[in-house]
Amino acid sequence: MTSVDFEALNGQLAEKRPKDIIRHALEQHDKIGVSFSGAEDVVLIDMAVKLRKDVDIFTLDTGRLHPETYEFIETVRKHYGITIDVRTPDQKALQDFVREKGLFSFFEDGHKECCDIRKIAPLREKLTTLDAWITGQRRDQSPGTRSNVNTVEADTTFNGLGDTLVKYNPLANWTSAQVWEYIKIFDVPFNPLHQRGFVSIGCQPCTRPVLPNQHEREGRWWWEDAGHKECGLHAGNIISKS
Numbered sequence: 089m090t091s092v093d094f095e096a097l098n099g100q101l102a103e104k105r106p107k108d109i110i111r112h113a114l115e116q117h118d119k120i121g122v123s124f125s126g127a128e129d130v131v132l133i134d135m136a137v138k139l140r141k142d143v144d145i146f147t148l149d150t151g152r153l154h155p156e157t158y159e160f161i162e163t164v165r166k167h168y169g170i171t172i173d174v175r176t177p178d179q180k181a182l183q184d185f186v187r188e189k190g191l192f193s194f195f196e197d198g199h200k201e202c203c204d205i206r207k208i209a210p211l212r213e214k215l216t217t218l219d220a221w222i223t224g225q226r227r228d229q230s231p232g233t234r235s236n237v238n239t240v241e242a243d244t245t246f247n248g249l250g251d252t253l254v255k256y257n258p259l260a261n262w263t264s265a266q267v268w269e270y271i272k273i274f275d276v277p278f279n280p281l282h283q284r285g286f287v288s289i290g291c292q293p294c295t296r297p298v299l300p301n302q303h304e305r306e307g308r309w310w311w312e313d314a315g316h317k318e319c320g321l322h323a324g325n326i327i328s329k330s
Contacts, residue, residue, distance in 0.1 A: 101239045106258035107135045113256045117220040126157040127289040129224035146173035150206035152291040160279040175210040215246045220254040
């Protein structure tokens with residue numbers, strides 16, 4: 089799929105069930121992967137493995153995840169009997185960064201540099217082997233950066249195998265409540281941190297529980313501007329105001 093009419097494709101898929109969107113994506117691409125963040129993205133895995141057992145599933149191990157998240161990734165691997173491609177940072181780049189700036193520099197100068205090394209570089213390396221990827225982005229996750237997420241779009245941040253890296257967001261139209269309804273109905277495993285007030289789960293130092301009526305992204309990088317809470321995986325969501 090080197091030339092895509094995204095407007096027409098969104099018109100075709102926007103009202104489809106997430107499982108049907110995933111089915112379409114798997115049928116259209118030979119080199120496609122499902123991104124698993126170690127949170128409620130396991131819904132994508134549950135749908136995808138029911139369509140194709142050998143689907144490529146990958147996750148990013150930043151080296152700073154909660155112990156519960158590491159245990160959850162292993163729980164998911166065993167529950168579905170699948171292989172999960174765990175991507176890690178380049179060790180030299182990480183060692184040089186920590187040696188120069190310490191383990192908590194993001195509290196002083198923002199999370200971008202740390203995320204670039206621990207998340208973005210490993211993700212970029214993975215995506216160069218694909219022509220499409222499936223993510224768990226939802227419009228209700230962040231009013232500042234994700235409210236306009238399409239069901240399918242050209243990835244403007246990363247390059248893949250083909251001329252265009254296609255990004256599918258099958259859950260774009262779903263609310264958090266719908267995700268959790270699916271998890272309960274189909275007995276899908278979930279990260280135990282969700283039961284302790286964590287809604288959006290990332291690295292341990294940068295994630296905290298949210299209070300009642302707080303938006304889920306307020307638990308991520310809480311010391312920074314609330315309107316632009318993206319680590320860079322979906323940097324194309326952020327529209328410059330300049």
